[in-house]
Amino acid sequence: MPFIEHGRGRAYYRHWAATEPRAAVIFLHGFGEHTALYHRYGFALNAAGIDLWAVDQFGHGLTPGTRGDFGSVDESSALAESLTELAEAAHPGLPLVAQGHSFGSVVTLFRLLGQPDRYRVGVVSGAPLTPIPELNSDSAFELDPGWLSSDPFYLDALENDPLAFVDADGAPLARELDKAWDRFGTELPRLAVPTLALHGSADPIAPVAGVRSYADQVEALQLKEFPDARHDLINESVHREVAGTVVNFIDAAL
Template sequence: MPFFDGSRGRMHYRRWPAPEHRAALVLLPGIGQHTGHYHRFAAPVRAAGIEMWALDTAGHGLSEGDPANPGTLAELVADALRLIELVRTELPRSPLLLMGHSLGAVTALGLLGAAVPDTASAADLSAVEANCPLTPSVEPTALAGLVLSGVPKRALGGGAPGALGTALPPTLPILAVHGVEDRRAPIDAIRDWTARHNWVSLIEYDEAGHDLLHEPVHARVSGDIVEWMREVAEPAGVAGSARR
């Protein structure tokens, strides 16, 4: 089984090879989930010629740690960056796609220095500076696209005038998917965020909640994500050509 030494112990990751692939996807799950929950999603991803890698967050799946305390955002970002480095070593010429669900989406934005809450006071600003990576660990130009699913409000303060962190560039293709009935991460926050980032594609799913890939609507969500990833990865190369 594949492991690496992470911020809080040995971290497990899973790989779904796609021999004739057009891109590589790094998936970061949310709290309470692990890579074993994503075999169903991996099937259409691989069928589209995209190789998928996913990380067990600290304390989840086969990764060491406390499931009730997966780590600080800086630690989560460091672990995700290590997986991305492994993918780049193994598939150096493949266009790289990044996807995160819930806490994984917060981590994905954190990798780009953009996971910051709304701030209303100097005390808030100090807390953001202490707890949130404000500069990119991964440059946006290194990514072919970013997919965000069920992003909590606490990571969606970026893009407002004077906001801390690193602004996401309009040149980075971004897809956000969100359930209209999401009670864990109400949809209003992502609607406000995409209004500030008007190049982002937002797909809303009626009668769907927080965990879109494990709800009755999962097949439609998977299809929408895979179609979008194929489109953004296509300009980087010829479809169906192997990249190693």
């Protein structure tokens, strides 16, 4: 796999390339995941003429670091910046889409707020925009795989993939999310980039009510809720519908 050089080490990334791309998605995954879990999504985007660039964040996949420790929001944002530069070099002038899932969605939203002219579209899924009761700085953060998805293919991948996990020290993640929650109340209403928030109505980790509340207040934030779907929405049983919704949103924005 190719990699991005960073002060914390090499961050490995994947690029799913469309034959004749008309847009490029810069993607950041969530806790316990890595880029290889997104092959289906990459192929779905490629079929619609959209490139996908995704990086194994620190502490995940092949990228070094303490398991589950993304580092800071700024460090994750730096990885997304490097991916963006790679996408720009590959196809200068191609419209860019910033996308993130779970913790990756938090980083993505701050990037959209900080660089409103860099990306044409934003997409977030399973966004924890309000505090997660199960997550605190004093204990391990452990997920029940059944909270994540009802798709047997994905659950099998989580169980048998040595690079995927559902538990780790919760302190680093809690630290960064606490900072983010303190900022969202004042900063998120300034969001100007058209952004699609995808969320499962049965998400037990990041309840949809928090996203629904922000979507009611922020004109640029559009919520698409999927009935009975859980947290890892892109890898849920409705993954085809989710991918189609993203493609349609990008089409409309472009």
